[in-house]
Structures are given as C-alpha cells and as structure tokens.
Amino acid sequence: MSELELESFPKSGLLTIDHQNSQDNVKRRRVSDFGSTSRTNANSANIVLQGSLSLSSTGLVDVILLHDRLIWKNTKLHGNWDSLPCWRQTNVPCELPIAEIYAVESLDDGAAQRKKGSSLFCHLLQEEAPWMNHFAVHSFRRSSSRKCQWIPKAYIFGHEDLRICEAWVESIQGLLDNDKQRPKKLLIFVNPYGGKKAALRTWERVIPLFHQAKVKTKVIHTQRLGHAFDVLDKATEEDLSLQDGIVVVGGDGLFNEALNGLLAHRHTAPLGPTPKEVLLDSAVDVEEAQMHTKLESTMHANPVSCMEINENFPFQADLQPLLEENSFKPNAKDGHNSNLCNFELDSSVSTETFTNFANELNQYKGSITMSTPQLRIGIIPAGSTDTVVISTTGSRDAITSALHIILGDNMPLDVVRLISWKSSNLSKEREEPRVRYAASFAGYGFFGDVAKESELFRWMGPARYDYVGAKVFLRHKKYAAEISFLDMGEKSNVKANSVGKYSYQQGKVHTKNINQVICRMNCPVCARGKDDTLTNAAEKHPIGRSSKTPFGWETARWRTSHGIFQSVGAAVMSCRNDKAPDGMVAHAHLADGLLDLIMIRDCSRPAYLRQLIELSRRGDNHLSFNFVEHYKTPMFTFISHGEESVWSADGELFPAHKLSAQVFRGLVNIFASGPEV
Numbered sequence: 086m087s088e089l090e091l092e093s094f095p096k097s098g099l100l101t102i103d104h105q106n107s108q109d110n111v112k113r114r115r116v117s118d119f120g121s122t123s124r125t126n127a128n129s130a131n132i133v134l135q136g137s138l139s140l141s142s143t144g145l146v147d148v149i150l151l152h153d154r155l156i157w158k159n160t161k162l163h164g165n166w167d168s169l170p171c172w173r174q175t176n177v178p179c180e181l182p183i184a185e186i187y188a189v190e191s192l193d194d195g196a197a198q199r200k201k202g203s204s205l206f207c208h209l210l211q212e213e214a215p216w217m218n219h220f221a222v223h224s225f226r227r228s229s230s231r232k233c234q235w236i237p238k239a240y241i242f243g244h245e246d247l248r249i250c251e252a253w254v255e256s257i258q259g260l261l262d263n264d265k266q267r268p269k270k271l272l273i274f275v276n277p278y279g280g281k282k283a284a285l286r287t288w289e290r291v292i293p294l295f296h297q298a299k300v301k302t303k304v305i306h307t308q309r310l311g312h313a314f315d316v317l318d319k320a321t322e323e324d325l326s327l328q329d330g331i332v333v334v335g336g337d338g339l340f341n342e343a344l345n346g347l348l349a350h351r352h353t354a355p356l357g358p359t360p361k362e363v364l365l366d367s368a369v370d371v372e373e374a375q376m377h378t379k380l381e382s383t384m385h386a387n388p389v390s391c392m393e394i395n396e397n398f399p400f401q402a403d404l405q406p407l408l409e410e411n412s413f414k415p416n417a418k419d420g421h422n423s424n425l426c427n428f429e430l431d432s433s434v435s436t437e438t439f440t441n442f443a444n445e446l447n448q449y450k451g452s453i454t455m456s457t458p459q460l461r462i463g464i465i466p467a468g469s470t471d472t473v474v475i476s477t478t479g480s481r482d483a484i485t486s487a488l489h490i491i492l493g494d495n496m497p498l499d500v501v502r503l504i505s506w507k508s509s510n511l512s513k514e515r516e517e518p519r520v521r522y523a524a525s526f527a528g529y530g531f532f533g534d535v536a537k538e539s540e541l542f543r544w545m546g547p548a549r550y551d552y553v554g555a556k557v558f559l560r561h562k563k564y565a566a567e568i569s570f571l572d573m574g575e576k577s578n579v580k581a582n583s584v585g586k587y588s589y590q591q592g593k594v595h596t597k598n599i600n601q602v603i604c605r606m607n608c609p610v611c612a613r614g615k616d617d618t619l620t621n622a623a624e625k626h627p628i629g630r631s632s633k634t635p636f637g638w639e640t641a642r643w644r645t646s647h648g649i650f651q652s653v654g655a656a657v658m659s660c661r662n663d664k665a666p667d668g669m670v671a672h673a674h675l676a677d678g679l680l681d682l683i684m685i686r687d688c689s690r691p692a693y694l695r696q697l698i699e700l701s702r703r704g705d706n707h708l709s710f711n712f713v714e715h716y717k718t719p720m721f722t723f724i725s726h727g728e729e730s731v732w733s734a735d736g737e738l739f740p741a742h743k744l745s746a747q748v749f750r751g752l753v754n755i756f757a758s759g760p761e762v
C-alpha cells in the first residue's frame with residue numbers, strides 16, 4: 086500500500102493493529118521535527134492502528150496511529166492526505182507526535198462526568214449517544230503569549246464499542262511504554278522553605294500530571310539545609326538504581342544540593358591546574374608577588390607540569406629553566422600603580438602538551454562512579470530566581486517542567502568543578518581541598534557579597550537580592566586578585582586599556598570573535614562535541630571544537646590577569662532569569678564545555694551601575710565597557726591578594742583565597758531539551 090488516502094479509511098471500527106512494529110522504539114520527534122514531509126510517510130508499514138472515532142469539538146474523524154505520531158482528519162474532508170492545504174482551518178491540531186503525548190487513559194463514566202465541566206467536549210458528550218465510550222489522549226499546546234510555556238491539552242476520542250476504545254488506549258500506551266527515556270520512578274525533593282515558600286503548593290499542582298502518566302514518585306520534604314545533599318550523598322548505588330531520576334521542587338540552591346549530592350563522591354577526575362601553593366599575603370612584597378606570578382604563569386604554560394606540581398609540593402627544581410625561559414612583563418599601559426598592574430603572559434600552549442592534558446581530562450570526564458550514570462535531574466521551579474530551570478526549558482512554569490520530566494526529555498549539562506585550596510603561610514602543609522560543583526554561576530566580589538549577605542535576609546523572599554544588591558553596590562568594595570585562564574580565542578571585548586578609569590566603547594564592538602549562536606533546543610554548538618571519545622580526542626578539542634575551527638584549540642593560550650576587581654563571574658550557562666530573559670550571558674551554552682569568565686575591573690560607581698544594568702537587562706552582547714574582560718574558557722585559577730570576599734557557587738559560599746575551576750562537558754543529564762525559542 087502506498088500513500089494513504091482518506092477514501093481507504095473505514096467508516097467505523099478498527100482496520101489494523103500492528104503489534105509487531107509497535108514494539109519498535111518510539112522516535113522522539115516533536116512537531117518542529119516533522120517539517121513539510123511529515124504527511125508523506127504514512128505507509129502501511131508505519132501504521133499501528135487506524136479507524137474512525139469521534140473527537141470532541143470536531144465530530145467524526147479518521148484516525149491513524151503511526152509509530153511516531155497520531156494523525157486524524159475530519160471525515161467530511163476528502164482527498165489525499167498529502168494534499169490537504171487547510172487542515173488547520175478546523176483549529177484543531179491534526180497531528181500529534183507521540184513524543185508530545187504524556188498520558189492516555191480510558192474515561193469511565195465517572196471520569197466522563199467529571200470532564201463534563203470542560204468546555205472543549207461537554208457539548209459533544211451531551212449530544213452523543215449515552216452509550217458512547219471515551220478515552221483521553223493527554224498532550225499540551227504551546228502558549229502563544231509566554232515563550233516556551235506548555236499548557237496541558239486533552240483530546241477526547243470516543244467510540245460506541247468499548248473494546249475499540251480499549252484497543253486504542255492499549256496501542257498508544259504501548260508506544261509510550263516503549264519510549265525508554267520516559268521515567269517510571271522518581272525521587273522528589275520538595276523544599277518548603279525556598280523562594281516564596283510555595284513549593285508545597287507547586288508540587289500539589291503538578292501531582293495529577295504524574296498520576297495520569299503513571300509515574301511513581303517517592304517524595305521527601307526537606308527538613309533543613311543540606312538535607313537533599315545528605316540523602317543523595319549517602320544513597321547506595323542500589324538505592325539510586327531504583328530511580329529513573331531525581332526531581333527537586335525548589336530553586337537553584339536545592340538543585341545545586343542535589344547535583345553535589347550525586348557528584349561529591351561519585352565523580353573522579355584529576356585536579357588539574359592549581360593556583361600557586363604559597364600565599365601572596367596582600368601582595369605587600371610586590372617583587373615576591375611578581376616572582377610567584379611568573380612561576381604560576383610558567384606552570385600554566387605547561388599544564389602537564391602543573392599537574393606534576395600538584396603531586397610534589399612546593400615546587401620542583403626542574404621548573405626553574407622553564408621559569409627562566411618565559412618572558413614576563415607588566416603591561417606598561419596599565420602600570421601606573423603596582424597594585425593595579427595588569428600583568429599578562431601570553432604563552433602559547435604547544436599542541437602536543439595541550440592535547441595530552443585534554444586527553445587526560447577527557448578520560449575522567451565521564452567517570453561518575455554510579456551504577457546509573459544516566460540518572461537525570463529535573464527541576465520544578467519554586468525558588469527565588471530559578472535560573473537553571475529558565476535556562477534549560479525557557480520557561481519558569483511548574484507545569485511545563487513537569488511535562489518535560491514526564492516526557493523524559495534529556496539533555497547533557499556542563500558542570501563546573503570548583504576547588505577551594507586551603508593553605509597558610511605559617512604551615513606549608515597542604516590541606517584537603519574543598520570541592521563543589523555548580524551548573525549555572527559562580528561569582529566573587531560583588532556577586533559573592535550579595536549571595537552571602539542575602540542569606541541574612543531570606544525572610545524577604547526574592548526581594549532580598551535587590552535589597553542586598555543595592556547595599557553592596559553602595560559599599561563599592563574592590564578586591565585585589567589574580568586570575569589565570571585558558572583563553573580559547575573567543576572574547577567579547579578588548580582587554581582593559583585603562584584601569585581605574587572607564588570609558589564606553591562606541592557602537593558595536595569586539596563581538597566578531599564571539600560565538601553568536603543562542604543556545605536553544607537542538608543547539609548545533611552543544612551537539613558538536615557529542616561524539617567525542619577517547620580515541621578521537623587527540624584530533625578534537627576536549628570541548629568538542631574541531632581543530633579546523635577558526636577559534637579552535639590551536640589558538641588556546643594561558644593568560645593571567647592581575648589587578649583590582651569589583652567582581653569576577655563565571656557563567657556556565659546563559660543564566661536566564663525574570664530580569665534578564667535572554668540571560669546574563671546570552672551566548673553561553675548549556676553543553677559546550679566552556680564557561681564565560683567575566684572580570685570587572687575597578688571603575689567608578691556610575692560606570693559599575695551602568696554595567697550591572699546592561700548585564701542584567703541585555704546580557705553579554707552589550708558588554709562594551711573597557712573595564713570588562715570577557716573570555717570563554719574551560720578552566721581558570723584564582724588567587725585573592727588583598728581583602729577577601731567569598732565565592733558563591735550557585736548559592737553555596739566558598740572561602741575565597743585560592744580556587745581553581747574546570748568545566749566538564751555534559752557531566753550530568755537533566756530533564757529538559759533547551760529553550761524552544
């Protein structure tokens with residue numbers, strides 16, 4: 086049988102049930118994936134079931150169930166299925182991807198009566214014969230006014246023969262069950278304390294969706310800070326293997342706890358480049374500080390040596406020649422004050438050395454020692470900012486998030502590992518570093534201070550960030566620090582050419598090198614590195630860039646920035662939020678293996694205010710201030726020289742003295758598919 090034609094449809098009953106083919110895995114295709122060819126492949130091999138049914142608000146329809154979608158058409162319209170130009174004229178979607186059906190259920194009399202209140206089909210029910218049987222196909226529609234928001238929508242089909250309804254339910258349910266990505270069992274953490282303290286109500290709103298989809302849930306109401314972390318950290322592999330995913334009903338803080346609880350003892354990777362081991366206390370001795378800066382830069386110039394140094398504290402004698410070889414010069418333009426010096430060392434990393442290091446990290450990238458490494462984390466937003474959920478689904482809506490989870494959406498997410506190194510001048514013995522993971526944002530200086538102080542005002546709810554932000558801004562503190570990072574050659578701004586002053590760039594500047602692709606569903610940038618394996622890692626950058634790309638890894642080099650900063654931010658994702666709908670860093674990606682390092686140097690209050698407003702309103706595309714440096718990097722190290730602030734990593738506060746950070750591409754999987762628009 087070639088293309089299906091409407092005339093070939095039966096006027097009642099069932100034609101075909103293809104049980105054999107219905108065992109195939111469901112193709113996870115969304116409406117947007119079908120394109121113009123969508124209706125041309127309805128051939129007999131694809132058909133699971135077909136027949137005539139009644140559809141609420143439409144009347145009698147001819148229906149075909151394919152392996153990847155459900156198609157129906159009003160029986161009054163005749164002609165070839167391929168050449169129907171005005172399907173949409175009925176205002177009813179006629180094609181529903183299986184990947185967008187979250188549940189199917191028989192409606193017994195009771196359910197049908199309950200549904201009578203629904204405007205969509207009460208009319209039909211009243212007009213239909215009383216012996217009519219019904220079943221509901223639960224899907225969603227996309228909101229026309231709110232980006233990426235999904236609204237549940239039920240399609241009520243009916244037939245006078247109960248067995249026919251049951252056959253349809255069974256067949257559709259079979260296809261849903263065959264989709265192995267859909268979770269069957271979930272562990273849920275509800276934080277009654279987060280955001281506006283509405284998490285319990287939020288959870289109650291979405292429970293019916295999970296019931297309809299027959300997803301079993303085990304719910305834990307968190308009792309205290311760290312509760313979710315402890316549960317997941319202490320969970321045995323057997324406990325975890327019983328779950329298909331972890332869901333948090335809360336904010337970024339609770340998500341961060343779950344993330345860390347899963348990774349703390351299960352992720353292993355070499356520690357990578359470290360900040361220097363000796364404190365440069367307040368940089369009183371500038372000469373000494375410069376010497377250490379030189380040494381540090383030398384270490385960074387050779388990452389493999391750097392890792393060896395980790396093992397052999399304090400420094401190896403054989404580093405000395407390397408140290409002498411490297412040229413080191415203060416940046417003369419900025420050298421008007423030793424404390425404001427902007428030292429920079431451009432040391433190209435040899436291809437071989439870098440590839441070795443990249444391979445080593447790659448080797449450990451996926452090494453989560455968990456029996457269920459594909460365990461996904463989901464978020465139902467009930468926090469104060471909900472950055473992670475907005476950045477990964479495009480919407481701050483509990484129902485939308487619940488639907489993503491039930492449908493089993495899956496995407497990898499970059500995670501940055503932050504290591505806070507503790508050591509003191511008095512004792513040169515190394516202490517155990519403190520390790521923490523973050524998926525959205527880590528910040529120092531202004532950002533750290535706001536995160537720290539806002540905890541004292543939690544009773545204010547989400548408004549605490551505005552209040553504390555204003556307070557910290559007025560204090561206008563500055564911090565001496567040194568940041569070394571692997572510059573991937575994608576920068577959105579020039580280096581500061583004057584420290585302590587500010588001036589605005591004219592027009593659109595310095596964005597030509599930055600990747601302008603906004604991260605969305607099926608993002609090509611995030612997809613680029615998916616096939617990385619150890620075997621081809623030598624030919625590819627660890628973050629997935631081909632060596633042929635203009636700003637690929639052959640241009641990577643270590644840089645060191647040294648001076649007075651107002652804040653340092655590391656954004657792992659775009660950090661969308663209500664105030665900045667495109668994200669604080671609009672061009673950041675969810676799974677490209679890079680973070681956006683934004684260093685804001687000393688500047689006047691008005692300049693800083695303007696920069697903050699620009700950053701929060703319009704994102705990084707407009708960071709055209711010359712006291713702002715913005716680089717994409719997979720790793721950096723940080724040392725504070727003077728008065729300390731704290732690092733805040735997704736709300737978790739860190740001692741700030743020495744820190745190193747590496748991004749692990751796609752380290753965890755989440756229940757999301759990226760913003761659709």
Ligand SMILES: Nc1ncnc2c1ncn2[C@@H]1O[C@H](COP(=O)(O)OP(=O)(O)OP(=O)(O)O)[C@@H](O)[C@H]1O
Binds near residue numbers: 279307310312467
């Ligand atoms: N019962 C509880 N009492 C006190 N704190 C709790 C409790 N349960 C969880 N917490 C802690 O509350 C912190 C914040 O929670 P959450 O992230 O859900 O909300 P939020 O901070 O308001 O939102 P956001 O992180 O989006 O700004 C988490 O770190 C969590 O550990």
